[in-house]
Amino acid sequence: EIVLTQSPATLSVSPGERATLSCRASQSITTNLAWYQHKPGQSPRLLIYGSSTRATGTPGRFSGSGSGTEFTLTISSLQSEDFAVYYCQQYDDWPRTFGPGTKVDI
Amino acid sequence: EVQLLESGGALMQPGGSLRLSCAASGFSFSNYAMTWVRQAPGKGLEWVSGISGSGDSTHYTDSVKGRFTISRDHSKSTVFLEMNNLRAEDTAVYYCVKDIWPFVVVSAVGAVWGRGTLVTVSS
Numbered sequence: 001e002i003v004l005t006q007s008p009a010t011l012s013v014s015p016g017e018r019a020t021l022s023c024r025a026s027q028s029i030t031t032n033l034a035w036y037q038h039k040p041g042q043s044p045r046l047l048i049y050g051s052s053t054r055a056t057g058t059p060g061r062f063s064g065s066g067s068g069t070e071f072t073l074t075i076s077s078l079q080s081e082d083f084a085v086y087y088c089q090q091y092d093d094w095p096r097t098f099g100p101g102t103k104v105d106i
Numbered sequence: 107e108v109q110l111l112e113s114g115g116a117l118m119q120p121g122g123s124l125r126l127s128c129a130a131s132g133f134s135f136s137n138y139a140m141t142w143v144r145q146a147p148g149k150g151l152e153w154v155s156g157i158s159g160s161g162d163s164t165h166y167t168d169s170v171k172g173r174f175t176i177s178r179d180h181s182k183s184t185v186f187l188e189m190n191n192l193r194a195e196d197t198a199v200y201y202c203v204k205d206i207w208p209f210v211v212v213s214a215v216g217a218v219w220g221r222g223t224l225v226t227v228s229s
Binding site: 001034036038043044045046049055056085087089091094095096097098099100101 | 141143150151152153156165166167168201206213214215216217219220221222
C-alpha cells in the first residue's frame with residue numbers, strides 16, 4: 001500500500017498570506033495525485049488532479065506541483081473561505097489512499 | 107445537475123450486516139466509475155471501494171476485503187455497498203463519489219461527492 005504523509009499537520013496563517021502544503025508518497029506515483037478541500041459539515045471538494053491540473057471551479061490562487069514522491073499545494077493568498085482541511089490522494093496503485101490531512105487555520 | 111444521494115446508514119451491532127445505497131442522477135451513470143470513501147469520527151478520509159462503469163471491475167481497501175461488496179444497478183442508477191461482519195472500526199460517514207473521467211475503469215478521483223450517510227457500529 002502506498003502511504004502518503006502530509007506536512008505540516010496544522011498550518012496557522014493569516015488571510016492574504018501564502019500557504020504551502022506538502023504531500024510525500026512512500027513510492028513513486030508519477031503525477032497521479034489529487035488534492036481535496038474539506039470543510040466541517042460539508043462534503044470534500046476536488047481541487048487539483050494530475051498533480052497540477054485545477055478542477056472545474058477551483059480558483060486560480062490554488063496551484064499544485066510535483067511528481068514522483070514529492071508534491072505541493074500552494075494557496076497564493078489565503079481567503080477566509082480557504083480555512084479547511086486539505087487531503088492528498090494517490091490514484092497510481094491499489095488500494096487508493098489518502099494522506100492524513102493538513103488543517104489550515106487562523 | 108449531478109446529484110448523489112446516499113441512504114441506508116444506521117446503528118448496528120458488531121457482526122451485523124448493512125447495505126448502503128447511492129442514487130445517482132444528472133449524468134450518464136453507466137459511463138462512470140463510482141467509489142465509496144469513509145471518514146471515521148475525528149479522523150481523515152479513507153478510500154473504501156470502487157467499481158467500474160460496467161460493473162465488471164471492483165477494488166477494495168484491505169481492511170474490508172471479504173466483508174464488503176460493491177455493486178451497481180444501471181436500471182436504477184444506483185450503487186450499493188453491502189457490508190457484512192461489521193466492526194466498531196467501520197463506524198464512519200460513508201460518502202458516495204463519482205469519478206472525474208468517463209470510460210476510465212476506476213480512477214477514484216472524486217469529482218462529485220454525496221452528503222454522506224452515517225454508519226455506527228456499537229454494542
